[in-house]
Amino acid sequence: MTNLPSSPLTVDEAVARVLDSARPDAIGSEQVGVEAAIARVLAEPCHARWPLPSAPLSIMDGYAVRSRDLLEARDVHDAETLAVELQSEHESAAGHPSTAALEPGTCVRIATGAVVPAGADAVVPQEDTRRIELGARVLIELSSTALAQVEPGRWIRPTGSDVAKGELLLGPGAAIGGGEASLLAGTGHAAVAVRRRPIVAILSSGDELVAIGQTPARGQIVSTNAMLLGAQIREAGGEPLALETVPDTRAAMRAAIERASESADLLVTSGGISVGDHDLVLPVLDELGFELSFRKLALRPGRPTTFGHLPRAGGQPLPVLALPGNPASTLVAFELLARPLVRALSGLARHRWQRPRRLVELASPAEGDRRREHFVRATIDAHGRARPLAKQLSGALRSIADFDALVRVPAGRDRVDAGEELEALILRE
Numbered sequence: 001m002t003n004l005p006s007s008p009l010t011v012d013e014a015v016a017r018v019l020d021s022a023r024p025d026a027i028g029s030e031q032v033g034v035e036a037a038i039a040r041v042l043a044e045p046c047h048a049r050w051p052l053p054s055a056p057l058s059i060m061d062g063y064a065v066r067s068r069d070l071l072e073a074r075d076v077h078d079a080e081t082l083a084v085e086l087q088s089e090h091e092s093a094a095g096h097p098s099t100a101a102l103e104p105g106t107c108v109r110i111a112t113g114a115v116v117p118a119g120a121d122a123v124v125p126q127e128d129t130r131r132i133e134l135g136a137r138v139l140i141e142l143s144s145t146a147l148a149q150v151e152p153g154r155w156i157r158p159t160g161s162d163v164a165k166g167e168l169l170l171g172p173g174a175a176i177g178g179g180e181a182s183l184l185a186g187t188g189h190a191a192v193a194v195r196r197r198p199i200v201a202i203l204s205s206g207d208e209l210v211a212i213g214q215t216p217a218r219g220q221i222v223s224t225n226a227m228l229l230g231a232q233i234r235e236a237g238g239e240p241l242a243l244e245t246v247p248d249t250r251a252a253m254r255a256a257i258e259r260a261s262e263s264a265d266l267l268v269t270s271g272g273i274s275v276g277d278h279d280l281v282l283p284v285l286d287e288l289g290f291e292l293s294f295r296k297l298a299l300r301p302g303r304p305t306t307f308g309h310l311p312r313a314g315g316q317p318l319p320v321l322a323l324p325g326n327p328a329s330t331l332v333a334f335e336l337l338a339r340p341l342v343r344a345l346s347g348l349a350r351h352r353w354q355r356p357r358r359l360v361e362l363a364s365p366a367e368g369d370r371r372r373e374h375f376v377r378a379t380i381d382a383h384g385r386a387r388p389l390a391k392q393l394s395g396a397l398r399s400i401a402d403f404d405a406l407v408r409v410p411a412g413r414d415r416v417d418a419g420e421e422l423e424a425l426i427l428r429e
């Protein structure tokens with residue numbers, strides 16, 4: 001049987017315990033196409049298979065030149081402008097490099113992104129030139145600006161200047177977004193090894209719950225927590241596994257937990273974790289050999305939040321976070337405890353497990369709690385100030401809709417006045 005600790009843990013202590021127990025290495029990886037890797041976590045180091053750019057490329061539309069010619073005219077002969085012959089048959093366009101080497105005293109037309117031909121070592125932008133037609137010949141007159149600015153390498157991206165061949169692109173734990181996928185794909189990775197998404201089983205329980213779409217009878221409510229948790233799990237990078245809503249019977253609860261234990265990397269339950277006669281989550285977990293880590297937190301909303309591990313024959317123990325059923329308690333306790341755990345299990349680098357926190361000024365007062373830290377749901381206005389929602393009861397659906405931040409009112413403060421600054425977790429910008 002589970003022993004109750006004398007004083008509840010603080011949120012920070014509880015988060016540390018949850019994260020210390022995380023075993024990300026128990027979750028494997030899979031090979032996916034690079035586009036499918038977006039929003040996933042890289043599992044292995046990736047090195048560039050070729051340099052970028054793979055040849056010297058022009059940064060400007062203009063003319064590829066030999067800088068020696070221009071520097072000689074400028075520095076030796078004091079020329080203010082210089083006309084060079086255009087090799088009009090050897091244009092270098094993007095995807096169509098010129099194959100001819102540039103002769104002294106000549107230039108070729110070059111487009112942005114096109115390969116600089118052999119012999120050329122600088123580009124002169126088109127706007128610093130004038131085209132002169134002399135019968136069949138075309139001369140390009142390079143202006144005084146062009147002469148003043150020219151130097152070897154001017155307006156050219158050298159081979160490997162973006163990425164060298166073999167360079168480490170990204171390491172294990174990197175979060176892959178569009179930019180990272182572009183870097184990988186552009187250097188030869190059409191497929192990459194990503195971490196498997198942790199499977200998070202969701203179990204909601206309660207005889208009062210009816211399915212979404214049904215009209216609840218008196219005393220019944222629509223079961224919304226599984227959907228809420230599904231959204232939070234996906235946002236955290238996990239894969240939700242929704243178990244059916246179970247009635248308040250030991251047999252049904254036990255069967256659902258055993259099913260979760262077969263395939264999940266984490267089990268999150270909502271409801272049935274308080275001290276009522278019908279609160280069966282902990283008794284059933286105990287029947288199954290639950291190893292308790294903590295049973296209660298100095299957290300509002302979310303006081304009865306419970307965490308521990310269920311042994312599994314021949315495998316890693318299953319971490320179980322039992323969240324209170326009140327919707328705000330479910331949301332806040334998931335955000336504070338389960339989200340960092342899902343991110344840890346997903347293989348993300350440690351500094352990305354928790355949300356960044358920042359100080360916000362209150363635009364209106366926030367209510368506190370004598371014994372518990374209060375995570376107040378608040379909107380953030382255009383000036384970055386936090387305005388707590390009017391309703392903060394943990395059972396109020398109004399208290400979890402249309403807010404931007406969780407503002408942290410320390411335990412022991414009854415009220416914090418407008419104008420004061422508090423730490424906040426920004427959930428949406």
Ligand SMILES: Nc1nc2c(c(=O)[nH]1)N[C@H]1C(S)=C(S)[C@@H](COP(=O)(O)OP(=O)(O)OC[C@H]3O[C@@H](n4cnc5c(N)ncnc54)[C@H](O)[C@@H]3O)O[C@H]1N2
Nearest residue numbers: 204206223224225226271272273274279303324325326329
């Ligand atoms: N004597 C005590 N009573 C309570 C205590 C206490 O310390 N001593 N703690 C209170 C606190 S704080 C909370 S929070 C709740 C938590 O209770 P449970 O986790 O056991 O949750 P339930 O009783 O099952 O449900 C609470 C509330 O949430 C609604 N609910 C449940 N599941 C869902 C769902 N899937 N979708 C939407 N809403 C759900 C449920 O209908 C209840 O209204 O305990 C206090 N009591």
Ligand code: MOO
Nearest residue numbers: 301302303329394
């Ligand atoms: O902790 Mo309960 O979650 O306040 O209502």
